[in-house]
Amino acid sequence: MKKLKDQLKTISSSLTSLSKQVEKITKQVEKLQLKKATSTPKKTAAKKKVAAKKAPAKPPTVIDTILNAVKKARKGITIAQLKEKTDFNSRQLSNVLYKLTKKREIEAKSRGVYVKK
Numbered sequence: 859m860k861k862l863k864d865q866l867k868t869i870s871s872s873l874t875s876l877s878k879q880v881e882k883i884t885k886q887v888e889k890l891q892l893k894k895a896t897s898t899p900k901k902t903a904a905k906k907k908v909a910a911k912k913a914p915a916k917p918p919t920v921i922d923t924i925l926n927a928v929k930k931a932r933k934g935i936t937i938a939q940l941k942e943k944t945d946f947n948s949r950q951l952s953n954v955l956y957k958l959t960k961k962r963e964i965e966a967k968s969r970g971v972y973v974k975k
Contacts, residue, residue, distance in 0.1 A: 920946065924954045925974075928964050934973040 918926070927943050928935055935943075940951055955972060958964045967973045 920950055921954050921957065924951065925958060925963060928958075928972050929974045931973070934967045934971040936972075937970050940972075 923944055924940060927940055937951055941948070955964070959966065962975055964972050965975050
């Protein structure tokens with residue numbers, strides 16, 4: 859019975875020390891929250907400035923490159939001309955031309971000649 863009382867006293871003292879530590883930590887957290895609340899307006903202004911900067915331009919995709927070349931050619935452009943202007947291989951050109959015709963952005967004027975829609 860005495861062992862049990864001793865153990866209970868030990869547990870009780872441990873719990874009181876833990877509760878004191880929890881109180882200290884909550885006070886520290888509250889202080890940090892107050893500091894953040896007062897400093898946030900300054901940081902948001904800085905974020906707005908950063909957001910105003912333009913992101914670097916992404917290089918055009920294969921589809922964009924070929925679509926622009928077709929749009930620039932008023933009378934249409936052949937596959938051979940596309941190869942010269944873009945330096946893409948036949949497989950890339952045929953795949954992109956197929957996709958663009960399916961999207962109805964370009965059309966085949968005749969075999970191997972494409973125009974914008």
